[in-house]
Amino acid sequence: MPLIDMPLAELKKYNGINPCPPDFDDYWTKAKEELAAVDSKVELVPSDFQVPFAECFDLYFTGVRGARVHAKYLRPKGGSEPHPAILQFHGYTSNSGDWNDKLNFVAMGYSVAALDVRGQGGYSEDSGCVKGDTVHGHIMRGLDDRPENMLFRHVFLDAAQLAKVVMSMEEVDENRVGAMGFSQGGALTLACAALEPRIKKLAPVYPFLCDYKRVWEMDLAKDAYNDIRDYFRFFDPLHEREDEVFEKLGYIDLQYLVKHINGEVLMSVGLMDNICPPSTQFSAYNKITSKKQMLIYPDYGHENIPTVMDKIYQFMLEL
Template identity: 55%
Template sequence: MPLTFDMSFEALQKYQGINPKPADFDHYWTRALQELAATNPNPELKPASLKAPHGLGTEPDFAEYYDLWFTGVGGARLYAKLVKPVGTALLRRQGANKKGPAIVQFHGYSGSSGDWQSRLGLAAAGFTVAALDCRGQGGLSEDVGGVRGNTLSGHIVRGLTDALEGRPEKLYYRSQFLDTVQLVRVVMALEWVDADRIGVTGWSQGGGLTLACAALEPRIARAAPVYPFLTDYQRVWQMDLAKDAYQELRDWFRRFDPCHEKEQAVFTSLGYIDVQHLAPRIKAEVLMGTGLMDTICPPSTQYAAYNKIKSKKQVVLYPDFGHEDLPGLHDRILEFMLGL
């Protein structure tokens, strides 16, 4: 039986999470999706000014590179790298409708979409690939802000003061979750993409965004989250693991609620952006990767979301691994996405 520092494996398989779910959670996300539907994405697709390595010029034999700009809620202008397969690469995955599948990727906390090179294998296999820069993090997407309270550090707590004052729509991750959906819808509308053959994937923050996106856009066919972040915040606190990626939770309490008089209200407010509460909406087939020694996104928090998924699902376990590279998992995800 796999070992875990967190709780027994039998308990993990039954765990349902402890972070409170706000009473108006479903209405909150209904309103959010209505706002998104009223937001014109106004996409702009421009050939990338890519200084590619030898053999990857501006007109390679299997891929083209584009800077994709689009608009999210609040008017934020957002960026994604987009790689389009061409020639035989495109033909390889086209269906009877002459359209092919796409994979949308989400990056880790505070990072960016990274290098073009990491998408080339998927493009050569016939996938259109879009990689998002999360608003206000390490890439080009803007965060238009407009929240009360501090913005000293951390996106989990951005907008928390507003939420505690009755304006939970100001939470940063509400906008970020909606950005993932907006990007998927832009990709679905591309004339060479089959909207019924869309996969989403990401690690850590990207894993949390993968689950949120699949929950809020039910047309997504496959989702591959790896050790998802942004789930069961109160469990993280209970385990005294509010450090590293979750350090901002500890900082917020130390600065703004040192006696924890608002603790219940804080975790209830964070419940709006807790992906475990969105997970039951997922229709996609799910492949999740989990390291059972993960002290950054503890296994129990990941299982809080996984256990609520009602669609076809499986988890690949790494008993001796934490929040790190999981050998062979990239290949497992590719094999999974080849089913699109």
């Protein structure tokens, strides 16, 4: 078969090339301390969308730096015993999606919470400057500021905070919570489980936000990673700060966070993925130390892949 990346045997041993900042662990320890000090001020507002077997709510909570974050929250109607829950995370620049595509898990007796990433296509605030969507450029937002002001730091913390909020619900068994998502959603699945290690099962599909320097060297800083190319073109056209830029991006490189994951992992990758290259995904997968399995699709790229959702659904049944 054709190759767009390394041979599979090399992928299974690949450990990434993006530099890791020397204070990475301290950076995330302080980030979690900041999150722990936040008063979430959780609010559940009944949605206009309702069905006979579920209760559907717009869930709001206050995240780090004062942003009011939105998620869709659905729970089985009339369920009194604590039950499992699924957290869902969406792709870059998108939103939490329609209500109806979450009902399969509710029908199974699970609650579902689907995050709107701050500043993207949903209803969460971007507290950096404005409400609503800023849509693009999120990888580089805050790069020329202090590392603790990088936007994706806050987004990763939002994912973990959503988990904490859902785990605190009376109807949810905090020890039976799973997380899932595609692309950026896969990245936030990894971030969520790394920052909230009680996540029991996680199913990231072709996760984004891993091994930025590898993306650059493969000349794939386009599409979802176009932020990197734009940054150099506008702010460092001579690449005088290239080493500094990639080291700073290391703070939000998931390959260095995943060591904190305790949950069981089912990751899916398409070997023809030229948006989130397979090697970048393996750089994270190979560092996960908990129980894990990789579903490898040789002929598929960054697209809808047959059987993935069925396999995730079956995987989450075990909750």
